Amino acid sequence: MKIAEVQFNNWDKLAFCSFSEGEYKINDYVIFNIDTNLEIGKIVGFNEIDTQIEEKMKQTNELQAIIRKANLQDLEKKDQLLGKKEEALNSCKKLIEKNQLDMKLVDVHFSFDDKKIIFAFIADGRIDFRLLVKDLIRHFQKNIRLQQLGVRDEAKIDGDIGACGLTQCCKTYLKVLGNVNAEHAEAQQISHRGAERLSGICNRLKCCLRYENDLYVELSSKFPPLNSKVRTPRGRGEVIEWHVLKQTVSVKLEEDNEAIVEIPLENLS
Numbered sequence: 001m002k003i004a005e006v007q008f009n010n011w012d013k014l015a016f017c018s019f020s021e022g023e024y025k026i027n028d029y030v031i032f033n034i035d036t037n038l039e040i041g042k043i044v045g046f047n048e049i050d051t052q053i054e055e056k057m058k059q060t061n062e063l064q065a066i067i068r069k070a071n072l073q074d075l076e077k078k079d080q081l082l083g084k085k086e087e088a089l090n091s092c093k094k095l096i097e098k099n100q101l102d103m104k105l106v107d108v109h110f111s112f113d114d115k116k117i118i119f120a121f122i123a124d125g126r127i128d129f130r131l132l133v134k135d136l137i138r139h140f141q142k143n144i145r146l147q148q149l150g151v152r153d154e155a156k157i158d159g160d161i162g163a164c165g166l167t168q169c170c171k172t173y174l175k176v177l178g179n180v181n182a183e184h185a186e187a188q189q190i191s192h193r194g195a196e197r198l199s200g201i202c203n204r205l206k207c208c209l210r211y212e213n214d215l216y217v218e219l220s221s222k223f224p225p226l227n228s229k230v231r232t233p234r235g236r237g238e239v240i241e242w243h244v245l246k247q248t249v250s251v252k253l254e255e256d257n258e259a260i261v262e263i264p265l266e267n268l269s
Contacts, residue, residue, distance in 0.1 A: 008041030
């Protein structure tokens with residue numbers, strides 16, 4: 001079964017939608033139901049799932065259904081809802097101050113049927129926002145949801161150009177953020193560059209460290225352990241450094257005045 005991956009705001013999870021009629025392509029705007037609300041979103045990809053996964057997604061309400069392709073009136077309504085964001089953000093910020101909550105409001109989303117509002121915020125740790133939700137429901141007279149985001153999500157919303165000089169990956173095509181840790185930098189032998197050079201504008205390790213990591217891990221699997229003893233054409237020695245891309249190692253020889261030589265992997269035994 002073919003399903004569409006639909007994005008309906010910049011920071012929420014993708015909606016997975018089935019469709020039976022009509023032809024759809026990437027960047028088409030579509031109307032669909034999610035969590036009992038009507039939404040408009042843009043198709044950002046397609047995927048194939050088998051019957052077993054389809055049934056599981058239906059049971060967990062992860063699979064939605066596209067109703068139709070958005071028309072001109074739908075797109076105009078979408079723009080009208082976007083025009084209400086600034087006022088909603090200002091109202092919410094005042095209520096946050098009233099409730100003395102340590103949270104940073106970063107965005108707001110109106111469902112397409114205008115029955116639900118989602119406020120996205122960033123905070124250190126957990127926030128008890130129950131009183132805030134009551135105030136928001138009273139003020140807007142709509143269903144309210146507050147969603148806590150990470151700093152990577154904030155960069156995706158507010159960011160622009162990365163250190164590479166190109167538009168940030170998270171603002172263009174990257175669907176899943178994060179899942180990057182120090183092991184990625186170590187595997188690619190760039191941890192010595194320091195956190196400042198390896199971090200994006202979100203002050204977290206750059207997502208692009210993921211891109212070539214699998215290749216580095218595969219290439220590294222062929223290397224003898226560091227500090228292990230190996231035999232080289234110039235005698236026995238100890239492995240003191242890897243050169244993953246060159247597929248060579250630096251070896252400190254036991255003889256020859258403990259000289260350090262660089263040896264291709266195929267010449268080791």
